[in-house]
Amino acid sequence: MLKLGTLRWKGRCSRHPRYDPATDGEGGVRGGCTRCLRLLEIHEQHAKLVELMRGFGPMRERSRKIEHAAEARQRGLFD
Numbered sequence: 582m583l584k585l586g587t588l589r590w591k592g593r594c595s596r597h598p599r600y601d602p603a604t605d606g607e608g609g610v611r612g613g614c615t616r617c618l619r620l621l622e623i624h625e626q627h628a629k630l631v632e633l634m635r636g637f638g639p640m641r642e643r644s645r646k647i648e649h650a651a652e653a654r655q656r657g658l659f660d
Contacts, residue, residue, distance in 0.1 A: 585634070592620055 594600050594616040600609055602617075602624035610617040 592623065594620060 594614060597611055597614060597617055600611075600614075600617050600620065602609075602621040607621060610621065
């Protein structure tokens with residue numbers, strides 16, 4: 582099991598504090614700034630992680646599937 586908690590992190594480039602990778606993208610990086618490029622990479626990886634986690638479906642659906650499977654097994658034992 583993998584547990585991922587809620588994490589709040591605010592990263593900014595010291596040279597370009599107004600750079601926002603979500604809105605500016607790679608075109609907003611000035612002069613090939615390495616810190617801005619790292620912020621962009623973090624943003625892209627986070628978006629990919631969220632997409633992969635949502636691929637498993639909402640927690641509500643997963644717990645219902647487990648409950649239904651357990652109920653089906655129980656009925657079979659007492660028939």
